Amino acid sequence: MFESLTGRLGDVFTKLRGRGALSEKDVDEAMREVRRALLEADVALPVVKDFIDKVKARAVGVEVLKSITPGQQVIKIVHDELVEMLGGAVDTSISLHAAAPVAIMMVGLQGSGKTTSTAKIAKRFESRDKRRVLMASLDTRRPAAQEQLKILGEQTGVATLPIIAGQQPVQIARRAIEAARLGGYDIVMLDTAGRIHIDEALMQEVAEVRDVAQPHETLLVADSLTGQDAVNVAQQFKDRIGVTGIVLTRTDGDGRGGAALSMRAVTGVPIKLLGTGEKLDALEDFKADRVAGRILGM
Amino acid sequence: FIRKKLDRATLDELEELLIAADLGIDTAASVADAVGKDRYDKEVTPEEIRGIVASEISKVLAPVAKPFAIDAEKKPFVVLMVGVNGAGKTTTAAKIAAKAKRDGKSVMLAAGDTFRAAAVEQLKVWGERIGVPVVTTKVGGDAAGLAYEALARAKEEKTDLLLIDTAGRLQNKADLMAELEKIVRVLKKLDPEAPHATLLVLDATTGQNAVNQVEIFGKIANVTGLVMTKLDGTARGGILVAIAQRFGMPVHLIGIGEGIDDLQPFDADTFARAITGAN
Ligand SMILES: Nc1nc2c(ncn2[C@@H]2O[C@H](COP(=O)(O)OP(=O)(O)OP(=O)(O)O)[C@@H](O)[C@H]2O)c(=O)[nH]1
Numbered sequence: 295m296f297e298s299l300t301g302r303l304g305d306v307f308t309k310l311r312g313r314g315a316l317s318e319k320d321v322d323e324a325m326r327e328v329r330r331a332l333l334e335a336d337v338a339l340p341v342v343k344d345f346i347d348k349v350k351a352r353a354v355g356v357e358v359l360k361s362i363t364p365g366q367q368v369i370k371i372v373h374d375e376l377v378e379m380l381g382g383a384v385d386t387s388i389s390l391h392a393a394a395p396v397a398i399m400m401v402g403l404q405g406s407g408k409t410t411s412t413a414k415i416a417k418r419f420e421s422r423d424k425r426r427v428l429m430a431s432l433d434t435r436r437p438a439a440q441e442q443l444k445i446l447g448e449q450t451g452v453a454t455l456p457i458i459a460g461q462q463p464v465q466i467a468r469r470a471i472e473a474a475r476l477g478g479y480d481i482v483m484l485d486t487a488g489r490i491h492i493d494e495a496l497m498q499e500v501a502e503v504r505d506v507a508q509p510h511e512t513l514l515v516a517d518s519l520t521g522q523d524a525v526n527v528a529q530q531f532k533d534r535i536g537v538t539g540i541v542l543t544r545t546d547g548d549g550r551g552g553a554a555l556s557m558r559a560v561t562g563v564p565i566k567l568l569g570t571g572e573k574l575d576a577l578e579d580f581k582a583d584r585v586a587g588r589i590l591g592m
Numbered sequence: 593f594i595r596k597k598l599d600r601a602t603l604d605e606l607e608e609l610l611i612a613a614d615l616g617i618d619t620a621a622s623v624a625d626a627v628g629k630d631r632y633d634k635e636v637t638p639e640e641i642r643g644i645v646a647s648e649i650s651k652v653l654a655p656v657a658k659p660f661a662i663d664a665e666k667k668p669f670v671v672l673m674v675g676v677n678g679a680g681k682t683t684t685a686a687k688i689a690a691k692a693k694r695d696g697k698s699v700m701l702a703a704g705d706t707f708r709a710a711a712v713e714q715l716k717v718w719g720e721r722i723g724v725p726v727v728t729t730k731v732g733g734d735a736a737g738l739a740y741e742a743l744a745r746a747k748e749e750k751t752d753l754l755l756i757d758t759a760g761r762l763q764n765k766a767d768l769m770a771e772l773e774k775i776v777r778v779l780k781k782l783d784p785e786a787p788h789a790t791l792l793v794l795d796a797t798t799g800q801n802a803v804n805q806v807e808i809f810g811k812i813a814n815v816t817g818l819v820m821t822k823l824d825g826t827a828r829g830g831i832l833v834a835i836a837q838r839f840g841m842p843v844h845l846i847g848i849g850e851g852i853d854d855l856q857p858f859d860a861d862t863f864a865r866a867i868t869g870a871n
């Protein structure tokens with residue numbers, strides 16, 4: 295992810311870098327190209343506009359004009375604003391500061407990577423943090439969805455809640471929490487069915503699950519290849535059920551990752567983890583400065 | 593209605609709306625230009641603008657809107673489902689199978705995703721629900737071998753339609769793309785014309801990356817047509833306009849839900865109207 299955005303911005307910066315004095319027109323020209331690069335990377339239009347305005351305001355100010363290397367200075371501003379947009383230096387670890395069993399609920403659109411990410415995160419808690427995790431699938435709709443999580447549990451050595459045919463999501467959530475309590479688990483992870491953010495009935499269903507499970511973390515799992523609708527998805531899930539973090543999947547693709555930038559910018563919800571492959575250890579922590587650096591090729 | 597001059601500012605606004613609908617910068621600009629052409633500075637209502645935009649988009653899409661046809665001469669007519677992870681390949685294969693079955697054809701499904709957990713079970717559940725046999729192999733098994741076996745069986749049983757599901761793969765993974773080539777190569781040993789159709793399944797929520805998907809899957813897997821899924825709900829999938837403009841690849845079907853009947857032929861006009869919100 296991000297590589298080709300890096301390339302596009304790199305071209306803009308090469309032009310800027312060698313410059314002595316910078317006129318407002320030079321900055322405008324560069325910002326038009328930055329705008330294009332961001333839009334081609336699927337960054338949401340309002341976010342792009344806001345970003346460009348902020349950079350411009352700073353770039354035509356004293357900071358740059360007084361500098362002996364104005365081009366370099368503009369690049370630094372773009373970098374700083376990017377880091378800011380990606381969430382700055384906030385703590386992006388998954389919080390476990392709650393009474394055990396700590397419930398973590400996974401939500402998102404169909405096929406975004408919820409079930410796979412559930413298993414990846416559970417595996418990491420078990421092996422790296424020595425926590426005992428119970429996973430439960432609340433997906434009663436997609437054929438073999440519960441079976442999928444069960445198999446992933448077997449592959450990772452993480453316990454899964456026994457499947458009882460015919461139970462509804464809310465009942466399963468209750469049973470999972472009860473089983474986690476009785477079994478002395480530290481964490482209970484609830485994988486939910488995929489749903490479109492404007493599907494009122496399904497959003498209501500997951501809101502009910504939330505009320506029962508009282509999750510300490512609700513992670514929105516989103517595909518990094520998502521287009522302009524990413525912001526609406528993130529905003530709707532946040533408004534309807536409350537989201538404490540974003541897991542961005544398929545960052546091993548050749549997407550430019552704009553959805554990452556805009557979801558965080560619009561909702562203020564931190565991106566916490568990156569899915570970097572189909573394998574169950576393909577999970578990375580999200581670090582805004584590192585990602586901004588990668589985007590800018592620094 | 594408030595009439596508005598179709599001037600530069602209005603066209604710029606329009607271009608931004610199209611960008612926000614995932615058409616991409618270049619396609620958005622070209623559609624906005626087409627809207628402005630011959631009508632520049634004319635007075636129009638917002639409703640009229642929407643109608644004009646829809647008709648310009650429809651013009652781009654009309655040449656690629658092609659029904660998905662199953663050639664009865666081929667026995668079986670072999671369809672290979674390909675695409676990135678989670679796009680909707682398995683569900684779409686089941687939907688196409690159900691439709692063909694309803695039309696009186698004999699159908700077979702092949703569970704070619706031997707990688708993802710419960711991918712085989714998922715297709716098996718669909719097969720049971722719609723009453724279609726599903727050819728399977730063990731997890732971790734060879735997908736090309738399974739495809740070969742399924743085609744041999746379908747030939748023997750004189751099945752009309754064989755749909756081969758494959759594992760999701762990102763187009764930038766050369767090894768996984770080579771595996772697709774292998775499936776095609778192996779199928780040709782039994783029928784030099786197989787697969788008769790290779791459908792690339794695109795997720796409507798995808799942004800500009802869908803262009804790469806069409807380009808690379810198109811090249812390596814010889815895609816013959818597109819299916820766009822998850823078009824239920826919001827007006828999404830604008831990237832299809834850019835894809836139509838750039839590749840001219842046929843678009844056959846759209847997925848409009850998770851149910852077995854949630855599959856429709858692709859219609860340029862309806863799609864264009866949905867994207868623009870025109871009546
Ligand atoms: N390349 C890649 N594939 C991924 C990643 N995360 C998930 N996948 C794949 O994406 C596909 C969908 O993943 P799932 O975990 O089943 O998605 P889901 O959100 O649970 O899907 P539904 O339950 O149907 O809504 C599978 O093929 C996964 O292997 C990732 O980070 N990279």
Ligand SMILES: Nc1nc2c(ncn2[C@@H]2O[C@H](COP(=O)(O)OP(=O)(O)OP(=O)(O)O)[C@@H](O)[C@H]2O)c(=O)[nH]1
Pocket residue numbers: 404405436488490675676677678679680681682683684705708711758759760761793821822823824846847848849850854
């Ligand atoms: N809303 C909606 N959901 C869909 C549609 N088509 C598929 N889905 C859902 O999207 C998710 C992924 O679909 P699959 O058919 O498993 O996708 P896939 O491409 O086979 O996924 P992998 O095999 O993991 O790569 C499932 O939850 C499906 O129910 C559609 O048209 N609309």
Ligand SMILES: [K+]
Pocket residue numbers: 404405406517677678679795797
């Ligand atoms: K997806």
Ligand SMILES: [Mg+2]
Pocket residue numbers: 408409410433439485486487488
């Ligand atoms: Mg799932």
Ligand SMILES: [Mg+2]
Pocket residue numbers: 681682683705711757758759760
């Ligand atoms: Mg599948």
